[in-house]
Amino acid sequence: MPHPTPHSADTDIAVSVQGVRKQFGELVAVNDLDIDIRAGEFFSMLGPSGSGKTTVLRMIAGFEEPTAGKILLHGADVTKSAPFDREVNTVFQDYALFPHLTIAENVAYGLKVRGIGKAERAARVAAALEQVQLAHLGTRRPSQLSGGQRQRIALARALILRPQVLLLDEPLGALDKQLREQMQFELKQIQREVGITFVFVTHDQEEALTLSDRVAVFNGGKIEQVGSPREVYEFPQTEFVARFLGVTNFLSGAHAERILGESGAHSVRPERVELVDPTAPLSADAIAVPGTVVETVYAGAHTRYLVETESGLRFISERQNTELPSDSPSVRRGDAVSLRFARAHAVAVPSLPAAAAAAA
Template sequence: MHDTTPPSAPGDIAVSVQGVHKQFGDLVAVKDLDIDIRAGEFFSMLGPSGSGKTTVLRMIAGFEEPTAGRILLHGQDVTRAAPFDRQVNTVFQDYALFPHLSIAENVAYGLKVRGVGKAERARLVAEALEQVQLAHAAERRPSQLSGGQRQRIALARALILRPKVLLLDEPLGALDKQLREQMQFELKQIQREVGITFVFVTHDQEEALTLSDRVAVFNDGKIEQVGTPREVYEFPDTEFVARFLGITNLLSGEAAGRLLGSSEPHSVRPERVHLADPSAPLDGGTVAIAGSVIEAVYAGARTRYLIETEGGTRFISEKQNTQTPRTEPSVRRGDAVSVRFARDHAIAVGGERG
């Protein structure tokens, strides 16, 4: 695992997971994990189902105890502390709103349990609803709100208690694509306004890249790489990261040796692979391979091409559709093309940072 971000001072660390191992019977869910999450950052744990990310979140929350290792919150060891003794709160995918209570009563619930006075509760609830732009819905029931509105209410209910760390377990998973994308921007804006550390679990690569200050990519109970969205996408440490975080053309062995002069694995992202006429001139810094288009897929904002080269290697090329709407695509299935990319756009997987 490679973390390219500079180290933080101990006082800047909101969550420190140190040598944590978690086992359920014979199943090892988390393997000797170390993570430091800085105060005030939006930190995402990204990975496929069963990779261990949700188990780590539940251990930070106190819903699961580590088999080994320890967890610190702002320097305090909370490994064996109960959930209610930790200054954290959790937002779940199902929101868990009380259907018989109004929106204002749902948001106020945690304050009421803590014994906060009625007048102070009313003031804080009004501020929280204003923050998520739902002050007008204070007297409605959850069933009268849309999925996006219920998500914002769950967020307001968690934030009103002013936790030092907010844990979010795939909170946007139940939303449709358009609403999900809208809520991503709203969630990031709210996090910046309140300045609370957000620890976010998702299996959606685009969501993690959109929201995060840093991303930890999980696989099989361990972290493959930690870094900013740009770092983990542009400079993957492992083949798993290159493949999981978006689409890539992964060249290795004989193909990499023939095209790049090195047999170690290299990643070339599809947006950096261009198709040209085979007779077009070539400059010295460009790799070119003859091939033919075997599939062209129109996807609205972009078109994706699958090309098979003469050496048997398949490439994916992706281009933005910048032409006028009625312009016909210039490359079609069956066309002979030259697959081209700049040599320095082929990134050695796990190699030196550019």
Template sequence: MRHTTPADEHGQAAVSVQGVHKQFGDLVAVKDLDIDIRAGEFFSMLGPSGSGKTTVLRMIAGFEEPTSGRILLHGQDVTASAPFDREVNTVFQDYALFPHLTIAENVAYGLTVRGISKAERARLVGEALEQVQLSHVAERRPSQLSGGQRQRIALARALILRPKVLLLDEPLGALDKQLREQMQFELKQIQREVGITFVFVTHDQEEALTLSDRVAVFNNGRIEQVGSPREVYEFPQTEFVARFLGITNLLAGDAALAILGESSPHSVRPERVQIADPAAPATDGTISLSGRVLETVYAGAHTRYLVETESGMRFISEKQNNQSPRTDPVQRGDTVSLRFERSHAVAVPGTAVAAPGEPAAV
């Protein structure tokens, strides 16, 4: 299946991966992959370790050559081209800054190699550092900067060469949570300003949803689904996507038939499942299930509840902590009513029906 997308002004995708297969000995890392990425898009490749996403990035960069298939950049076949002959640049997780050079010298390195004049280098470096808001550290060494600052310098060094495509291999993975979230906003803002195609590899679901125009979800060397963050989260097309992108209650087989009136698999996200007083009447179109709270998990912005229904199915419910009580009114052991709108149970077409005896909800 080819995952196509609107082309650029010349009728071409910025990156086109056509029938690409990559094998390392007996290991098949990527299986007959087809995908187009448009110019100016922030495109994320999301998946667990070993799913093939980094191998695809390395093939686009030229660090690996496909076993078969083609890679085109803006319509030009670069499958056999060396990395330095491609109009791409790569930002790595480990920053790869030269410790003996100043920040300004690090950012200017690519320009120096290309023989750009000293005066022009100084002007471009100044603009690049201004763009990442680090002009004041130009004369420092990398060891004198924080992790977030080093990552921004690595980004400035990559962008100063104005590549047509910027490849980012888990660039925020080494940062702590707070700094990573801050850098997500900065990275997206920079991408919008420069208008360059970003191809971003991550295993962090929240990061992919936050940053991307579109997300490709990888599994076992294949793409399970491509779409906007909203599409892949709200309308997963396979069980893997439903489970990998957050938490879901997956209903299938007899459980789906009993609750929804049809046996085909459906996904209900925990935030769609509300906990109510069993005595309160349910509105039309609402599915109501009686159950007992097995566990509660307080996670700051939200609280999750594991509830077992009278028929033995287990559901996860999640509520935002948008009020400030000192104690949660719902406690472990409470008898509650689980409620969700029938329309919030989304069909998952690429999921096999659960066999008898398998868990109906997760």
């Protein structure tokens, strides 16, 4: 599925972005974007810096107005509505907590602004803090919390207002790797519990694959592909998607002809490429490519090998370290090897239609 699907007649669409374009002077940040986000799903917008994903999030939130096109929330046109008139809430990377307020007061702030009574505020704050497992920290100030705890407080403050859609702008970006991975699972759990539509912006491919029901891959102000994490990783529809989502061996032109015996572009993921002795027998459905190991990278859970083929193409192979180092075969730089992968694992990557390629 190389491009977003047409707008669904289904009323269970939380966010509908229709023909949206955003221009800042001469710069086109978002170009004729169409996407429907389903109610209750965890939807990620993934792409490099400058790809347009954060601009789209800000337009959904109401912080930016589209140059052209419409934005609908549960069927209602909110294109020109102010942020406070939309049933959405945003969690930012810097959390934006009030340093002079306690944690409980931070979480209660939105309810207080809306005129919710003191007793109801207290009950809802207690429930929200319990949900993010921080009920015991209600009297502390933000400066007394860790980064992960502040992230959870920002989430509780947004969820307590019971928005139809929660927008998250790289909320885990300031956390260290271990805490970031822990918070990914917690965030997904919370989303499932509350059942609110989450629209999540990230440039981290692993994060998008871990969290999402569906992922939209952005590039140059357009969406190149929308699908489940498995679909966009296993069946990339453009070269950009194949290369941006993880690591891949991209074969096209003369290399595809020489190795696969067919034209077109193909993606072969490194974990599907095995290094074997060149004299090992070849199975019927396997592709064999002779080469020389030029680099090895040990990364704990796996080892990555860079192999140069006889034609000068560089291939990456990745092996899970399932055995103790003393029990696993040793492959060193300079070794002659045979790259082996199943023909079916060379996934054809369709070309962009001419019109889309010209616009990208």
